Amino acid sequence: MAAFDQYIVTFGDRNGFTDITSDVMGFTSSIEAGIGQLGKMSATLTINNNDGDYTPSEGGGNGAYKTVDWYTQIIRIRAETLSRDVELFSGVIREIDISDNGVNSTVTIKAVDWTQTVTGAADDTTELPTSHAIGQAINNVLRGESGWGAGVTLQSFGDISATNNPVAFTLGVATSNVGRVAQTNVEAFDIITQTLLPAGPFVNYPGQISFQASPKYNIFNYFLIDSTLNKTSFAGNVQFSETPSAATPATTVLPITALTVDFTTDNLTSSTEVTSGISGLTTQTNTNTDAAEKYGSRTRAYRSTANVSNADVADVASFWTNRQSTVRYTPSRISTTISAIEQACGDNAYLALSYLFSLAEIPFSTATITYTPTGGTVVDSHTVIQKRTVRATIRHNNHTRFVAGTGLSVVRVEFKNSRRVRWHVRYLR
Numbered sequence: 001m002a003a004f005d006q007y008i009v010t011f012g013d014r015n016g017f018t019d020i021t022s023d024v025m026g027f028t029s030s031i032e033a034g035i036g037q038l039g040k041m042s043a044t045l046t047i048n049n050n051d052g053d054y055t056p057s058e059g060g061g062n063g064a065y066k067t068v069d070w071y072t073q074i075i076r077i078r079a080e081t082l083s084r085d086v087e088l089f090s091g092v093i094r095e096i097d098i099s100d101n102g103v104n105s106t107v108t109i110k111a112v113d114w115t116q117t118v119t120g121a122a123d124d125t126t127e128l129p130t131s132h133a134i135g136q137a138i139n140n141v142l143r144g145e146s147g148w149g150a151g152v153t154l155q156s157f158g159d160i161s162a163t164n165n166p167v168a169f170t171l172g173v174a175t176s177n178v179g180r181v182a183q184t185n186v187e188a189f190d191i192i193t194q195t196l197l198p199a200g201p202f203v204n205y206p207g208q209i210s211f212q213a214s215p216k217y218n219i220f221n222y223f224l225i226d227s228t229l230n231k232t233s234f235a236g237n238v239q240f241s242e243t244p245s246a247a248t249p250a251t252t253v254l255p256i257t258a259l260t261v262d263f264t265t266d267n268l269t270s271s272t273e274v275t276s277g278i279s280g281l282t283t284q285t286n287t288n289t290d291a292a293e294k295y296g297s298r299t300r301a302y303r304s305t306a307n308v309s310n311a312d313v314a315d316v317a318s319f320w321t322n323r324q325s326t327v328r329y330t331p332s333r334i335s336t337t338i339s340a341i342e343q344a345c346g347d348n349a350y351l352a353l354s355y356l357f358s359l360a361e362i363p364f365s366t367a368t369i370t371y372t373p374t375g376g377t378v379v380d381s382h383t384v385i386q387k388r389t390v391r392a393t394i395r396h397n398n399h400t401r402f403v404a405g406t407g408l409s410v411v412r413v414e415f416k417n418s419r420r421v422r423w424h425v426r427y428l429r
Contacts, residue, residue: 003338003342003349004082008078008080010075011076011093014159014211015159025047027394028389031362032387041113043111047106049098049105049106070109073092075093076208079354079357082350085354090207090208090210095110114209118153120188122150123187127181128180130308131177133170135224138192141192141196142188149186152189156218168222169221169223170226171225182277201319203364208359208360227315227316237367238365238366239253246345246346252345252349254336255336256334259371260333261330262332264329268298269291270298271286271299274316276308277304288325362385363385363388364386365384366385367385368380369383
């Protein structure tokens with residue numbers, strides 16, 4: 001029995017979803033999360049259109065999907081592992097291109113998470129220094145409630161009578177509160193990115209789009225990790241090693257097929273200056289003298305954050321100079337494949353494999369990597385997953401049922417084993 005079963009690719013809206021897995025030739029999907037900024041998710045699918053099913057009627061198409069308005073549709077990719085299925089991608093179609101030479105035709109669909117497709121009017125906000133939980137504050141901004149601006153316009157997905165409902169899931173220990181900053185002519189996502197997320201700083205990444213029948217809701221999920229940045233929020237603490245093992249699903253260590261180790265300099269900070277947009281508070285500066293002496297001036301500044309006390313402002317300033325003040329030599333990218341996982345770990349790998357696939361559970365989950373550098377000693381590196389990319393080329397049996405996939409590396413090196421899928425996981429120390 002295998003740890004991995006298959007992918008299921010569907011498109012649709014509130015009126016239902018259609019399984020198009022048998023037409024999908026391959027896909028690439030990634031999700032990433034950053035500190036104090038919006039996370040993002042995307043997918044690109046290549047679809048066989050030799051039967052003309054996807055050609056629009058305006059272009060002479062007579063196929064099954066000739067009248068589909070693709071830009072109103074959701075794409076979902078689900079990964080099925082032994083005893084546990086997870087959503088790998090959920091997003092809105094942003095671009096669709098059809099290549100047709102009169103003999104062969106392919107369709108390329110590009111989809112993104114829901115936060116990248118919303119629109120919203122600009123509005124003024126007044127100051128409200130009263131503390132709000134960060135999740136509730138962002139919900140208010142997106143919905144345009146309680147004086148938090150004009151909100152955003154979300155897609156109806158086939159039923160304009162449905163209520164659009166952004167829902168925040170706050171992970172970790174939720175201890176941080178925020179206020180509302182007075183701003184003029186500001187849009188919803190500017191409030192979120194300029195005042196709210198830097199005030200933790202908080203980690204944010206998009207979730208799935210789902211539908212509720214009664215009451216009738218379109219639910220737009222997203223995830224927040226509180227400023228504690230609790231790395232044990234998820235059960236998805238995965239482990240990788242050059243000598244993998246899998247006594248049980250709970251103790252599975254996954255194989256490494258490629259590893260990149262780099263010096264971490266992107267977020268290096270020696271001095272931070274933070275100013276809250278709430279009146280009566282003072283600018284807080286924190287400097288790491290040792291970092292400045294070793295690496296020179298590496299400064300960052302945040303203006304008009306939603307912090308409600310000088311103590312909170314000071315915490316943000318000290319966060320960066322404490323957490324990002326040292327250059328480390330640590331894993332920055334790791335790759336693995338389904339074939340290698342199943343060969344080393346058998347079906348016991350299904351649980352760790354499902355964590356790697358899950359759009360909800362993998363961002364900012366902890367990871368342990370054990371490796372031995374050339375001429376060196378064994379290293380155990382404890383890291384946090386910042387980005388996960390799945391690349392798959394799907395092979396079909398009689399063009400009707402998904403069988404397995406092949407993986408391509410970022411340098412476009414093809415692996416011929418038909419059961420391979422490759423992850424590229426970037427780590428933030």
